[in-house]
Amino acid sequence: xxxAVREAKSLPISKFPRVGLTxxxxxxxxxRLLQRxxxxxxxxIRVPIDVQLRALLQMGAHxxxxxxxxxxKGALKVEVERVVSRLVRAKQACIVVRGQRxxxxxxxxxxxxxxxLARLRKVAEELAGIFKAMERAGEMRxxxxxxxxxxxxxxxxxxxxxxQHRKPDRVAAVAQSATFVAPRELVELALRRLEDPKLKIVxxxxxxxxxxxKLSVAEVHHALSEAADxxxxxxxxxxxSEFLPTEDAELCPIGPRDTVFSCARLLSP
Numbered sequence: 001x002x003x004a005v006r007e008a009k010s011l012p013i014s015k016f017p018r019v020g021l022t023x024x025x026x027x028x029x030x031x032r033l034l035q036r037x038x039x040x041x042x043x044x045i046r047v048p049i050d051v052q053l054r055a056l057l058q059m060g061a062h063x064x065x066x067x068x069x070x071x072x073k074g075a076l077k078v079e080v081e082r083v084v085s086r087l088v089r090a091k092q093a094c095i096v097v098r099g100q101r102x103x104x105x106x107x108x109x110x111x112x113x114x115x116x117l118a119r120l121r122k123v124a125e126e127l128a129g130i131f132k133a134m135e136r137a138g139e140m141r142x143x144x145x146x147x148x149x150x151x152x153x154x155x156x157x158x159x160x161x162x163x164q165h166r167k168p169d170r171v172a173a174v175a176q177s178a179t180f181v182a183p184r185e186l187v188e189l190a191l192r193r194l195e196d197p198k199l200k201i202v203x204x205x206x207x208x209x210x211x212x213x214k215l216s217v218a219e220v221h222h223a224l225s226e227a228a229d230x231x232x233x234x235x236x237x238x239x240x241s242e243f244l245p246t247e248d249a250e251l252c253p254i255g256p257r258d259t260v261f262s263c264a265r266l267l268s269p
Contacts, residue, residue, distance in 0.1 A: 001029060002036055007182065010046035010074025046074035049083045057093055057106040059186060059214060062193045065095070065102040071189060099197060123155045183215050187223040188232065191266055201236065201263045205248040221253040224264060231267060238262040 005011045016029070030045065038045050052072050056063055063071055065084075072080050084104055087093035094111050096103050105111065112120065130148075134141040190210050194202045208220050215223070227233045237259050238244065244252070244262060252262045 002033055002038070005033065005038055005045050006047055008073065009052055010041070010044050012044045014043065041074055044074050049075050049079055050087070053080070053083055053087070053093075053104070056185075056189070057104070060106065060109075061186060061189045062096070063104040063189065064192050065104065067192075068104075071185065103193065119155050123152065126151055182223075183219045184223040184226050186211060186214060187220055188227060188266075191233065191264060195266060201265045203248075204235075204253070204262050204264055205244075205251040207264065208251040217251060224253060224261075228264075234265045234267055235261040236263040236265060 001016060013030070016026070030040070033045055034040065037048070037051070039048050040046075049072055052075075053063065056071070068080050068084075069075055069077050084093065084095070087104075088095060092107050094105050094107055094109065096105050096109070096111055130143060130151075134143070187207070190207055191202050194206055194210060196202070204224070208217055211220055224233065224235060228235050235253065235255065237255075244260065248262070249260060252260045255261050
C-alpha cells in the first residue's frame with residue numbers, strides 16, 4: 001500500500017483495499033503509513049509536499065509555478081507556495097523567471113547569484129542610458145563599437161566566466177530519491193518547460209535530449225504514449241518529417257503506418 005501511495009503521490013483512502021480488513025485493521029494500516037513518513041490530508045494519504053518537491057528538484061526538474069498542483073499531488077496551491085517559500089529562504093531552491101513564466105529549480109541549477117544580478121542590472125541600466133540618448137529628434141544616432149565593447153567587456157566577461165567555472169547541475173538517480181518520480185511526470189514537466197509559447201508544441205528530439213541522463217529514449221517514448229492515451233498530450237507528425245536528420249528521427253516514436261511523431265502538444269493547461 002505504501003508503494004501505491006508513493007507512486008501516485010496522493011491516494012484517496014476510499015481506494016485502499018478493504019477486503020478482509022476490519023475497521024480496526026484499516027485504522028492500523030493508516031497509522032503505519034503515517035509512521036512511514038506519509039501524511040493524511042482530508043480523505044487522502046499523500047507523500048508530504050516538501051518530499052514531492054525535493055524529489056523533483058533533485059532530478060533537475062524545472063517545476064512551473066502555474067499549475068504546480070498538477071505536479072505536486074494532493075495539495076492546495078497555498079500549501080505548495082508555503083513550502084516553496086521555505087525552501088527558497090533556506091537556499092535549497094530558487095524561483096527562476098524565463099520569459100513570462102516562473103519556475104522552481106534546485107539551488108544547484110545554473111542561476112545568477114544576487115551579486116551577478118546586480119552586475120547584470122548595472123549593464124542593463126547603462127545600455128538603457130545609451131538608447132535614451134539616441135532617441136533625440138532629428139537624424140538617427142548610433143554609437144561606437146569600442147564604446148559598447150568597453151561597457152560590456154568586464155561585466156559580461158565576469159558573468160560568462162562564472163558560468164564556465166560553475167559546477168554542473170547535480171542529478172540524483174531515482175533510486176536515491178526520497179520518493180519515486182514517474183517518467184511520465186518528468187516528461188510532462190519537460191514539455192511545459194520547452195513548449196514554444198506561440199506554436200504551443202515541443203519537438204520530440206529536443207525533449208529526449210533534455211532528459212538525457214534521467215530517462216532513456218524508450219522511457220520517454222513510453223511516457224509520451226501514456227500521456228497521449230490519457231488525453232494529456234497530442235503526438236503530431238511534422239509536415240516535413242521525411243526530411244528529418246537521421247539523428248533526430250532516431251529519437252522520435254513511431255506510430256501507426258510507420259508515422260514518425262516528431263512533435264508533442266500539451267492539451268492540459
